[in-house]
Amino acid sequence: MKSKLMVFAIVAALLLASYLYLIDAPSVAKNESLPGLLLESDQIKGIISNFNDLLDQNPGNDDTHVPVQSETAMPVSPTAIQGYVNIYGTIVDQDNQPIENALISEEYRFASARSDAEGRYQISVKLTKSKNPVVNIMRSGYREERVWVEGDDLGSGQAIKLDVSLSEANDTTSIHGWIGNDIGEGIAVQKIRITSRGLTQYVVSSDERGDFSFEGVRSGLTYRLEVFPEAQYSRYLYDSVEVTHNTPFIKVILTSINLVDINGMVVSSAGVPVPDFEINVRNTTTNSLVRMVSTDSSGFFKLDRFPAGELLFSTAYPEYFKITGVTLAPNETRSLNLVIDKGTHYLSGWVSDQNGVPVDNARVTLDAEINRGTTKSLSYRSRITNSVGAFSFADLGNETHVITVYAQDFKRKAISHRFESPSEEIHITLSSK
Numbered sequence: 295m296k297s298k299l300m301v302f303a304i305v306a307a308l309l310l311a312s313y314l315y316l317i318d319a320p321s322v323a324k325n326e327s328l329p330g331l332l333l334e335s336d337q338i339k340g341i342i343s344n345f346n347d348l349l350d351q352n353p354g355n356d357d358t359h360v361p362v363q364s365e366t367a368m369p370v371s372p373t374a375i376q377g378y379v380n381i382y383g384t385i386v387d388q389d390n391q392p393i394e395n396a397l398i399s400e401e402y403r404f405a406s407a408r409s410d411a412e413g414r415y416q417i418s419v420k421l422t423k424s425k426n427p428v429v430n431i432m433r434s435g436y437r438e439e440r441v442w443v444e445g446d447d448l449g450s451g452q453a454i455k456l457d458v459s460l461s462e463a464n465d466t467t468s469i470h471g472w473i474g475n476d477i478g479e480g481i482a483v484q485k486i487r488i489t490s491r492g493l494t495q496y497v498v499s500s501d502e503r504g505d506f507s508f509e510g511v512r513s514g515l516t517y518r519l520e521v522f523p524e525a526q527y528s529r530y531l532y533d534s535v536e537v538t539h540n541t542p543f544i545k546v547i548l549t550s551i552n553l554v555d556i557n558g559m560v561v562s563s564a565g566v567p568v569p570d571f572e573i574n575v576r577n578t579t580t581n582s583l584v585r586m587v588s589t590d591s592s593g594f595f596k597l598d599r600f601p602a603g604e605l606l607f608s609t610a611y612p613e614y615f616k617i618t619g620v621t622l623a624p625n626e627t628r629s630l631n632l633v634i635d636k637g638t639h640y641l642s643g644w645v646s647d648q649n650g651v652p653v654d655n656a657r658v659t660l661d662a663e664i665n666r667g668t669t670k671s672l673s674y675r676s677r678i679t680n681s682v683g684a685f686s687f688a689d690l691g692n693e694t695h696v697i698t699v700y701a702q703d704f705k706r707k708a709i710s711h712r713f714e715s716p717s718e719e720i721h722i723t724l725s726s727k
Contacts, residue, residue, distance in 0.1 A: 331417045331652065340603035381443065382416040383456040385431060393460060395432040397498065398507035402487045403427075404497050404522075430496065432510025436460035436467045469508040469537060471544030473500045481506025481548060485522040488535065490515045515538050523548050526599075528580050549633060551580050554622050556597040559629030560589050562637045563691045564666055567593025573615065574630070579603025607632060614674040619667075635673035636661040637715050643720040644683040645699055651723055652683030656701035662693040703727055 350571045385396040392413025399406035400419045407417040407640070419427045427443040439458050469488070474480045480503045487506060489495040511517070515537055521530040528547040536543065560568045571589045580601045587595040602624045606619040615634050622628060641660070645653045656679045664671040677685040690713070698708040704724040711720065 295559070310382075310523070311565045312372050354537075356510075378418040378420050379427065380416065380418050381427065381429060381456055382414070382453065383458065385415065385433070386413055386459050386462055390459070393433055393436070393510070393605045396431055396436075396460070398509075399430050399432075399497050401428050401430055401495050401497050404487075404499055406498050431460065431498065432457045432508070433460060433512075434466055434509050435462060435464070437452070437463040437468060437509060438466070438510050438512075438641055456609045465513050466510045467510055467513045467537065467541065469535070469541055469544065471506050471546060473504045473506065473523075473546045473548065475527070475550060479591075481523070484548075486497060489520075489521045490517045490518040493692070511537055513539055513541075514684060519544070519546075521546060521548065526550060526553055526601075541609075546708060552602040552624035553599045554602045554624070554626060554628075556600055556622065556628065556630060558595055558597075558632060560595065560632045560634060561593060561595045561637065562631055563693055564608045564637060566637070567677070568634065568636050569593050571634075571636075573609050573617075575607075576606045577603045578606050596653045598681070604624065610677050612675075616672045616674075619669040619671060621668075631666075633664050633666055633669070633671050635664060635691040635693055636689055637670070637693075639690040639692060640686070640717040640722070641687050641690060641695075641711070642684070642686040643697075643722060645679050645685070645701070645722045645724060646683055647704070647724055647726065652679075652681075653701050653704065654679050654683055656680050656683070656704075658685045658722075659698045659700075660687050660690065661698070664691075697722070699724060714715055 303672065314657055316702060333679040345365055367466045370483070376426060381398075385393045385398070386722075387393055392409070392411070394409055394411050394413065396409040396415070397406060397415070398409065398415045400627070401424050403420050403422075405417045405419045407415045412576065413534045415431055417429075428445060429441045431439045431441070440461060441456060441458065443456070445456060471486075472477055472613075473484045473486070474481060480500070482500055482504060482505075484500045484504070486500065486506050487495055487497045496508050496511060497572070498506050498508060512606055514640045517535045517537055519532045519535050523529065529549060530546060532544075532546075535541070560571050560573065564566060568668060569591045571593070574584045574586050575597065576584045577600065580603055585597065585600065586596050589595045604620045605620045605622065607615075607620070609615045617632050617634070619629060620632075643658075644657050647653060658679060660675040660677075666671075675687055677687065679685050692713050694710055694712045696705065696708060697711055699722055701724055705727055707724055709720075709722065709724060711718075
């Protein structure tokens with residue numbers, strides 16, 4: 295088993311040597327006046343403006359890629375959970391003796407467990423299409439093992455046996471802490487992550503008392519600690535946890551936020567409801583996670599228990615809509631009208647040079663802006679001209695649109711267009727650079 299793991303580790307290191315771990319967050323000074331770290335999320339500068347930054351982990355040279363070993367039954371619990379894969383096994387030391395209280399966690403999905411007195415463990419990991427499970431096995435006094443569980447046929451309810459042997463290490467330690475609210479109550483099942491540049495990220499959840507601990511953390515380094523709480527609390531970041539063998543107890547106090555229920559409708563500039571439309575909403579005041587709302591067949595939508603504050607509505611490319619200027623006060627009951635550049639108008643056209651020769655592979659963008667009081671609605675669409683220089687846009691509102699054309703070896707050209715009929719065609723001539 296050890297030799298196989300070593301081979302997989304070498305292969306993993308070669309394949310993943312080009313990964314870059316990026317962390318862009320403000321630094322936070324530690325409160326030195328307390329015996330522990332008392333960090334209140336409404337008082338420190340560590341609450342960042344955007345918690346959806348990309349964290350590309352550098353796995354390091356000790357990653358192990360393990361092919362799936364399916365089992366027909368689980369030794370701990372035979373219960374299969376729909377949509378999850380069960381990972382179980384035994385953690386031992388170099389003398390094949392069981393290791394108790396080792397932390398086994400799946401780093402992308404916040405699933406974790408502890409090994410018992412016989413070294414046995416079991417976790418259930420939710421399956422996703424984008425990432426196979428990545429399991430970290432950690433214990434203070436031992437070197438961490440990071441295992442990529444591979445297999446194209448990972449299935450719901452499947453059981454995977456993963457036995458791991460840990461080698462001793464003097465540079466690992468534990469981190470202990472507590473998560474609570476501003477009235478001193480511990481908060482259970484909060485997701486906590488710590489990361490350090492170039493190293494694996496560690497993830498755990500708080501227990502029923504709000505306590506949490508990380509095992510097998512590399513000492514002598516500075517880590518970033520993040521808490522991803524439930525909707526009623528602000529997200530939290532402390533960017534400078536210095537880990538030693540005497541790291542003080544970390545006390546995290548989350549700030550409560552007000553939740554509101556939102557009703558609304560998505561309409562065109564002409565006031566016509568837009569049915570079956572999906573748009574994401576983010577609270578930019580509290581940096582809340584993005585949630586998606588969908589209109590029904592009548593254009594209505596509902597969003598329950600969302601943090602009060604300033605909201606940002608947006609969709610993804612290539613047809614991009616963005617609505618700003620919507621602010622909800624605590625305990626406010628409000629029905630929103632979100633206006634977007636949607637309608638029944640159709641625009642087609644073609645792009646040519648000054649001699650009338652069609653320009654293919656040119657990018658044509660279409661922008662519009664709708665203002666309704668303090669609310670601003672922007673739209674952006676993009677097309678590439680075909681072999682005869684043609685392009686088209688459908689489902690447009692009766693707004694003034696800015697059409698911009700970008701083509702290699704030609705000057706950028708922007709024109710303003712206002713519809714006079716439901717369907718119109720334009721010809722855009724480009725000048726050479």
